[in-house]
Amino acid sequence: xxxxxxxxxxxxxxxxTVVSLCVSTSPQARxxxxxxxxxxxxxxxxxxKAIKQRKTTYYVSxxxxxxxxxxxYCPLEDLVAENDRRxxxxxxxxxxxxxxxxxxxxxxxxxxxxxxxxxxxxxxxESEDMLKQLKRGADSARGDDTGTLKELVASWVNIECRPPxxxxxxxxxxxxFVNDACGKLLCPAEWCWEDPVVRAGIRDRTxxxxxxxxxxxxxxxxxxxxxxxxxxxxxxxxxLLVMGFKAIFTSxxxxxxxxxxxxxIDIIENHRRARRRSDHAKVKTCVASIIGMRKVTPRAIxxxxxxxxxxxxxxxxxxxxxxxxxxxxFWNNIVDFFEDPPGPAALARxxxxxxxxxxxxxxxxxxxxxxxxVILHISVNSLASQRQQMExxxxxxx
DNA sequence: CGGGCAGCCATTGATAGTAT
DNA sequence: ATACTATCAATGGCTGCCCG
Numbered sequence: 001x002x003x004x005x006x007x008x009x010x011x012x013x014x015x016x017t018v019v020s021l022c023v024s025t026s027p028q029a030r031x032x033x034x035x036x037x038x039x040x041x042x043x044x045x046x047x048x049k050a051i052k053q054r055k056t057t058y059y060v061s062x063x064x065x066x067x068x069x070x071x072x073y074c075p076l077e078d079l080v081a082e083n084d085r086r087x088x089x090x091x092x093x094x095x096x097x098x099x100x101x102x103x104x105x106x107x108x109x110x111x112x113x114x115x116x117x118x119x120x121x122x123x124x125x126e127s128e129d130m131l132k133q134l135k136r137g138a139d140s141a142r143g144d145d146t147g148t149l150k151e152l153v154a155s156w157v158n159i160e161c162r163p164p165x166x167x168x169x170x171x172x173x174x175x176x177f178v179n180d181a182c183g184k185l186l187c188p189a190e191w192c193w194e195d196p197v198v199r200a201g202i203r204d205r206t207x208x209x210x211x212x213x214x215x216x217x218x219x220x221x222x223x224x225x226x227x228x229x230x231x232x233x234x235x236x237x238x239x240l241l242v243m244g245f246k247a248i249f250t251s252x253x254x255x256x257x258x259x260x261x262x263x264x265i266d267i268i269e270n271h272r273r274a275r276r277r278s279d280h281a282k283v284k285t286c287v288a289s290i291i292g293m294r295k296v297t298p299r300a301i302x303x304x305x306x307x308x309x310x311x312x313x314x315x316x317x318x319x320x321x322x323x324x325x326x327x328x329x330f331w332n333n334i335v336d337f338f339e340d341p342p343g344p345a346a347l348a349r350x351x352x353x354x355x356x357x358x359x360x361x362x363x364x365x366x367x368x369x370x371x372x373x374v375i376l377h378i379s380v381n382s383l384a385s386q387r388q389q390m391e392x393x394x395x396x397x398x
Numbered sequence: 399c400g401g402g403c404a405g406c407c408a409t410t411g412a413t414a415g416t417a418t
Numbered sequence: 419a420t421a422c423t424a425t426c427a428a429t430g431g432c433t434g435c436c437c438g
Contacts, residue, residue: 060406060407064406139427140407140426140427141406143426143427143428144406144407147427147429148404251404252404253404286405287404317426317428318426401438402435402436402437402438403434403435403437404433404434404436405432405435406431406432406433407430407431407433408432409428409431410430411426411428411429412426412428413424413426414423415423416422417420417421417423418419418420418421418422
């Protein structure tokens with residue numbers, strides 16, 4: 001920065017000749033002034049940049065929770081539109097997809113309690129802008145998670161499965177079904193990856209062995225083993241899944257503490273520390289406390305599962321579809337598994353599973369419901385699924 | 399007080415879409 | 419067919435916190 005000036009000074013005539021050369025040095029003087037002006041301009045630009053950078057908008061940072069807690073791909077506009085539609089004609093039948101959207105809107109309102117009212121106070125253009133910023137935050141958080149899991153999952157697979165050739169942390173090309181370790185984890189639970197016919201069939205994508213979102217991949221099962229006669233046994237209890245979840249929602253390093261039935265104590269400690277401080281904004285805690293997640297939710301599990309599935313695959317950038325496997329539908333399947341169980345018995349099992357998760361992630365002494373659920377001013381149509389369950393219960397008792 | 403860890407953000411690089 | 423644009427994911431840097 002100071003180089004041009006010093007060069008210039010070096011070129012100036014000796015002091016004794018200054019007076020006599022005054023007129024003839026004017027080009028140099030002009031050049032010097034110009035340089036000074038340019039330097040000043042650079043300084044100004046620097047300052048401007050210093051002011052400009054790190055302008056963090058509220059909406060973008062709030063949006064970071066959305067992919068993790070609410071919806072994986074679905075545009076927020078769709079959720080809003082569905083709620084608007086329901087407010088207009090409150091009675092009437094709703095399709096399964098519409099119910100799903102509405103549940104999403106309710107989740108959205110729970111995750112961002114200010115959202116519903118804020119939206120009502122904005123005109124169309126403002127709300128459009130807000131949604132855009134929320135989406136920006138949402139997608140960037142998803143990208144961050146993908147980035148961290150890319151490396152972490154590789155190291156976990158190396159440790160857990162001990163593949164003959166280790167997965168590289170920075171490269172995804174050798175993952176997916178080409179790789180035996182990844183293939184085993186991605187393999188649908190109904191099939192046996194050890195069977196060479198299955199293996200070849202999946203790799204060649206023969207019609208008999210299409211891998212779609214409609215079967216649960218092996219990596220989601222406890223010990224990565226599934227019982228073909230009871231596919232629910234051990235489902236969602238895999239170490240890999242819990243580790244991925246913890247890496248995203250508590251912290252990457254805390255994921256390594258998932259072992260046996262021991263539960264994380266660090267989170268409670270974190271919370272205690274966080275509470276000790278008076279200004280909450282400054283305290284860096286884990287994502288879970290930042291976004292106010294006090295218990296494990298189905299959508300969060302679905303998010304983690306998709307992230308891990310993606311990390312195991314060999315596709316290098318986010319796409320909704322990988323071969324015959326659609327992440328959006330896969331995510332829906334997981335959410336439906338939890339949110340829309342076929343009957344009371346299944347509901348009880350699901351709740352038990354969620355409790356298991358919460359204990360696993362947050363620890364045994366963690367208090368879940370410090371804050372009551374948000375009271376919604378919207379047409380609450382989770383009733384639909386409740387009614388279905390009551391229906392099923394009545395049917396079962398007959 | 400410095401190194402390591404987490405989370406966030408601006409920038410960059412790639413790609414898909416569109417207009418000419 | 420080409421150039422331009424917008425969008426999106428990946429990357430690397432920055433900041434604040436914790437702990438030895």
